[in-house]
Amino acid sequence: MKIDLSGQRALVTGAATGIGRAIALGLAEAGATVVVNHLRQAGAAAEVVAACGGDALAIDADVSARESVTGLFAQAFAALGGIDILVNNAGIMQVKPFLELTEDDWDRVLNTNLKSMFLCCQAALPGMLARGQGVVINIASELGYLGREHYVPYTASKGGVITLTRSLAREFAPTVRVNAIAPGPTATPMIEAEVAITGNLEVETASPAGRLGQPAEIASSAVFLASAHASFYYGEILSPNGGTLMR
Numbered sequence: 001m002k003i004d005l006s007g008q009r010a011l012v013t014g015a016a017t018g019i020g021r022a023i024a025l026g027l028a029e030a031g032a033t034v035v036v037n038h039l040r041q042a043g044a045a046a047e048v049v050a051a052c053g054g055d056a057l058a059i060d061a062d063v064s065a066r067e068s069v070t071g072l073f074a075q076a077f078a079a080l081g082g083i084d085i086l087v088n089n090a091g092i093m094q095v096k097p098f099l100e101l102t103e104d105d106w107d108r109v110l111n112t113n114l115k116s117m118f119l120c121c122q123a124a125l126p127g128m129l130a131r132g133q134g135v136v137i138n139i140a141s142e143l144g145y146l147g148r149e150h151y152v153p154y155t156a157s158k159g160g161v162i163t164l165t166r167s168l169a170r171e172f173a174p175t176v177r178v179n180a181i182a183p184g185p186t187a188t189p190m191i192e193a194e195v196a197i198t199g200n201l202e203v204e205t206a207s208p209a210g211r212l213g214q215p216a217e218i219a220s221s222a223v224f225l226a227s228a229h230a231s232f233y234y235g236e237i238l239s240p241n242g243g244t245l246m247r
C-alpha cells in the first residue's frame, strides 16, 4: 500500500518531541508539507523541520490560548495558503490525587488537551470546508476510556477528545474526515516524566505486548488516517496500545 500525501499541507501541534515529532516525520515522508508547532522548543522544532525537509516550517504557539492559535494559523496560512491535515497532538499529563487538585491544575490540563482542539478546529475547518476536503486527527489516549486514579483531569480531557472527535465527525462529514488515535503507553518525554513521578514502569508495560510503544508505531496510524486509504473512516478511534485495551 503506497501512501502519497504530496501536495497536502499538514499542521501538527506539539510536534517538537515524542508522538507529534514522529507524526510530523511520517507525514513528511509521505510527501506532505508540515507545519511543526511547538511551545518554546525552537531547537528541537528546528531539528524536526530539517528532518522533514521540503517547505516544512516551525511555528512557536501555545495552542491552549485563542490569541496564540489565531497567530499560529495566520502564519501557517500565509506560508502555505491553507491546511489540509490538522493533527491535534499537543498535550500534558498531571499525576495528583483528586482532592489535592486546584482549579488551575484542572484548567491547565483541560485547556491544553481539549480546549486546544476546539480552538485549532475552529481555525482550520472553514478553509477545509471551502476547499471541499480536509482531515482532522486528534490524539486521545487509552486512559480516555479506562480512567485512572490520580489522573482525573488528564483522563477527563482524553474522554472529551473521544466524544469531541465523534461529534465533529458527524457535523462535518462527508467533507472533512475527523478521526482520533488513542495510544497506549509510548516511549516519549511524557511517559519518562510520568514514570519519574510514579516509579512504576511495570504498570505501563503490563500489556500483552509487554513493552512501551515507539512513537513511530503511533505515527503510522496518523499517516494512514491522513491518506486516501482511510476515505471511509469517520469518527473512528484507532487504538495502537499493545493490547492494553481491547474494545
Ligand SMILES: NC(=O)c1ccc[n+]([C@@H]2O[C@H](COP(=O)([O-])OP(=O)(O)OC[C@H]3O[C@@H](n4cnc5c(N)ncnc54)[C@H](O)[C@@H]3O)[C@@H](O)[C@H]2O)c1
Pocket (backbone or CB within 6 Å): 013, 014, 015, 016, 017, 018, 019, 020, 037, 038, 039, 041, 061, 062, 063, 064, 089, 090, 091, 092, 112, 139, 140, 141, 142, 182, 183, 184, 185, 186, 187, 188, 189, 190, 191
Ligand atoms: N506517551 C504516551 O504514553 C501517550 C499515551 C497516550 C496518549 N498520549 C498523547 O500523545 C500526545 C503527545 O504526547 P507525547 O507522549 O509525545 O509527549 P511529549 O511531552 O513528548 O509531547 C507533547 C508535546 O506537546 C507540547 N505542548 C504542551 N503544551 C502545549 C501547548 N500549550 N501548545 C503547544 N504545544 C504544547 C509539548 O511541548 C510537547 O512537545 C499527547 O496528547 C499525549 O496525551 C501519549
